[in-house]
Amino acid sequence: MKKIVLSTALCATLALAGEGGGSFDQSKFIPDISLxxxxxxxxxxxxxxxxxxxxxxSNYGNYGTFKEFNRDNGFNLNYGELALHSNVDQAFVLDAVxxxxxxxxxxxxxxFTTKTLPYRLQIKGGKFKSDFGRLNxxxxxxxDFVDAPLVYNGFLSPEGLNAPGVQLQWLAPTPWYMRVGFxxxxxxxxxxxxxxxxxxxxxxLYIGYLKNSFDIKDASVLLGVSYVNGLSNVKxxxxxxxxxxxxxxxxxxxxxxxxxFDSYSYISWQSEFLYRNMKSDDKLLFDxxxxxxxxxxxxxxxxxxxxxxxxxxxxxxxxxxxxxxxxASYKTSEFAQIRLQYSHDEAFKLxxxxxxxxxxxxxxxxxxxxxxxxxx
Amino acid sequence: MKKYIFTLLLPLTLFANLSVAVSYPYIxxxxxxxxxxxxxxxxxxxxxxxxxxxxxxxxxxxKIRDADALIMNGGQLEIGWLPPLIDxxxxxxxxxxxxxxxxxxxxxxxxxxxxxxxxxGGDVHPDGNPHFHLDPNxxxxxxxxxxxxxxxxxxxxxxxxxKNYTEFSGMWNEKLGLWKVKMAQKRGVKIVQYHDVMAxxxxxxxxxxxxxxxxxxxxxxxxxxxxxxxxxIKKENPCCILHxxxxxxxxxxxxxxxxxxxxxxxxxxxxxxxxxxxxxxxxDYLTSAIK
Numbered sequence: 001m002k003k004i005v006l007s008t009a010l011c012a013t014l015a016l017a018g019e020g021g022g023s024f025d026q027s028k029f030i031p032d033i034s035l036x037x038x039x040x041x042x043x044x045x046x047x048x049x050x051x052x053x054x055x056x057x058s059n060y061g062n063y064g065t066f067k068e069f070n071r072d073n074g075f076n077l078n079y080g081e082l083a084l085h086s087n088v089d090q091a092f093v094l095d096a097v098x099x100x101x102x103x104x105x106x107x108x109x110x111x112f113t114t115k116t117l118p119y120r121l122q123i124k125g126g127k128f129k130s131d132f133g134r135l136n137x138x139x140x141x142x143x144d145f146v147d148a149p150l151v152y153n154g155f156l157s158p159e160g161l162n163a164p165g166v167q168l169q170w171l172a173p174t175p176w177y178m179r180v181g182f183x184x185x186x187x188x189x190x191x192x193x194x195x196x197x198x199x200x201x202x203x204x205l206y207i208g209y210l211k212n213s214f215d216i217k218d219a220s221v222l223l224g225v226s227y228v229n230g231l232s233n234v235k236x237x238x239x240x241x242x243x244x245x246x247x248x249x250x251x252x253x254x255x256x257x258x259x260x261f262d263s264y265s266y267i268s269w270q271s272e273f274l275y276r277n278m279k280s281d282d283k284l285l286f287d288x289x290x291x292x293x294x295x296x297x298x299x300x301x302x303x304x305x306x307x308x309x310x311x312x313x314x315x316x317x318x319x320x321x322x323x324x325x326x327x328a329s330y331k332t333s334e335f336a337q338i339r340l341q342y343s344h345d346e347a348f349k350l351x352x353x354x355x356x357x358x359x360x361x362x363x364x365x366x367x368x369x370x371x372x373x374x375x376x
Numbered sequence: 377m378k379k380y381i382f383t384l385l386l387p388l389t390l391f392a393n394l395s396v397a398v399s400y401p402y403i404x405x406x407x408x409x410x411x412x413x414x415x416x417x418x419x420x421x422x423x424x425x426x427x428x429x430x431x432x433x434x435x436x437x438x439k440i441r442d443a444d445a446l447i448m449n450g451g452q453l454e455i456g457w458l459p460p461l462i463d464x465x466x467x468x469x470x471x472x473x474x475x476x477x478x479x480x481x482x483x484x485x486x487x488x489x490x491x492x493x494x495x496x497g498g499d500v501h502p503d504g505n506p507h508f509h510l511d512p513n514x515x516x517x518x519x520x521x522x523x524x525x526x527x528x529x530x531x532x533x534x535x536x537x538x539k540n541y542t543e544f545s546g547m548w549n550e551k552l553g554l555w556k557v558k559m560a561q562k563r564g565v566k567i568v569q570y571h572d573v574m575a576x577x578x579x580x581x582x583x584x585x586x587x588x589x590x591x592x593x594x595x596x597x598x599x600x601x602x603x604x605x606x607x608x609i610k611k612e613n614p615c616c617i618l619h620x621x622x623x624x625x626x627x628x629x630x631x632x633x634x635x636x637x638x639x640x641x642x643x644x645x646x647x648x649x650x651x652x653x654x655x656x657x658x659x660d661y662l663t664s665a666i667k
Binding site (some may be wrong): 222305335 | 425428429431432433434435437438441442456457459463464465466468470473475484486495498499568594595596622624644665
C-alpha cells in the first residue's frame, strides 16, 4: 500500500515537471530527486539457512549479526533508494530517503535541518542517521566496502543508529575544525538497543560526540570520540524470547588520515574502536558484558576510475578470529560503480563451532537524477 | 558601565574588515583588488587542482564558518563540493539567496548552454560552460559585479571600492588592448584540449577548438577515442594541444608522439603554475602560449 501511494505521488510530481508554462505552473519547485540502485552477485561457502538459523547471540561470540544486504547466495537486488532534497523555505531544509527492498518500503530518513540559527548552531529533527562514530551517518552507497564492519553490525545493527529523534550541533570557533553534537533518539533500532518490533515507551537513546579535523599539507586528519547510552531490551524476533535486559553504553573513538596526491587520487587510512558495556537488570538471567571491536582500513584511489581497499577487523573479547576484506572498484562515471570484494571471516561461529566464511561479492551501484555531493 | 563597553567596542566594529570567502583564486584576486585593505579574502580551492573536484575537507568549513560573505563562480562548477560545506558551515550569511551571497555566473552570459541534457552525453553543465573568467573581457564585468556587491553590503566604504575599481579597470583596459594585438594573428587557429576549459578564451580571440582528449565531458580518455583523435589531428592539422595543468598529460603525449602535435600547458587560474601570481600574469602567459 505504502509503495502504491509513494509511486503515485512520484508519478504525479514527475508529470507536473513535464508540463511547461501555465499560470499556476509549479514545476520549477520540484525537489532534487535521485534513485540509487544496488545489486549484487554473492558466492559464499555457507548456506543461507546456516546464516539465518544461527541465534544472533551466537554468531560472533556474544555479538549479534543480521545481514541487511547481500543476504542470498546468488543474485541479490539489495535496494532501490529514492532520495529527495529541497529547501522548505528560508529557515529549513528537508531531506528524505525512501528505502525500497524486496517486499518492503521503509522511510530510512526524513528530517529537517535548520539554516538560520545563530552562534553556529544547527538543529536536525525527524528520522535520521546518527552522527555517532565515523561511519554511522554515511549511506551504504558511499562506503569503501560492500559491507559494514562487524563491530558496527554487531553493536549498532546493520542499519546503524537510525531512529526518530533530535540533534543539536555546535561548530566551535576554534582554529581547527571542531564540532560538538548531542542527540536524543527513540530506541528500538536493533543491535544493542533492542529491536524494531519492540513497543517504544519513551525510552530514549542519548548520544554525544566530538569531531575534530585539521590539515597537514595535503593530508586531512579526523579525530572523533562518541558515546551512546540506552536500555537494552533485546528479544528474539520470532519467539519473543527475552535475549537481554539491562542498560548499555557504547564508547567510540575514530581516527582517519586522508592524503590527496592530486585532484583525483588519494590514500586514506581509517580506524575505529568501539567499546560496549552492558549491565544486566537481573544477574540471574543475564550476565554483564564488556566487549569491544575494531576495524582498520587502507583505501587507495588511483585515479578517477579505479579504487582499491584492504580492511582488517575483529573483536577483543570472546573473539573467534579476525575478518580480512579486500576490494577493487571501477567507475565508468561518477554515477556507476562496479566492485569486486573478497572476504575471509574467521570470527563466525556456526552452531557453536568455528566456521570461517569465504565470500565473493560482485556489486553494481547506480545513481540517476539529481543527487547532492557527499560530505567528507 | 554599559556605555563604556559600547564605546570600547565601537572602534573595533568600525575598523573590522569584511571577511569574504571565495571559491577560486581568481575571485580572491578580484575581491582583493576591489576591496583593498577593507576586505580580508579567504580562498577555498587551490589554483593548481581541478576546479570541478575540490575536496570538501572539514578544514574548509572552518574557513567559511565566520565569513561575512561568500562569492562563488557558479554555473555548477562548485556543485561537487561547495553545497556540503555550506550545509555544514552553520553560517546564515553564506546561504544561497542571502544578500551576502554572490553567484558570479548570474552576471555573465554563458556559452555552450545545452538545449537538452542527458548523462549519456557525459558530465555536462546544464547552465552552459562555467569557465567564463578565461575571457579577459569578462574579468572587467566580474570586477564591476564584485564592486557593486561589496558596496551593497558595506556602503560606508563605497568610495574606496569605487576608486579601486576605477584604477583596476583603467589598468585592465590597457592590458586588454595589448593582449588583443598579441592575439590578432592567432584568429582562426585550430586547437585541441583535454576538457573545454578554454572555451571563453577561444571565443575572445577567435581560436577554434576542434576536439577534446576526453571522449565526453568528465569521462577519462578511451583508446578508441584517442585513435580517432590522432586521425582527426592528421587531417585538420591543429596547432597544438592546450592542456590543463591538473589532468595527466599521458594521453596528450601519446597523441603528440603519433601525430607530431605540440602540447602546451595552459594555466586556468592563479597558482596553476608557479609563475602565475596574479590575473595579469595569467593572461600574459595565456596570450603568449601559442607561438
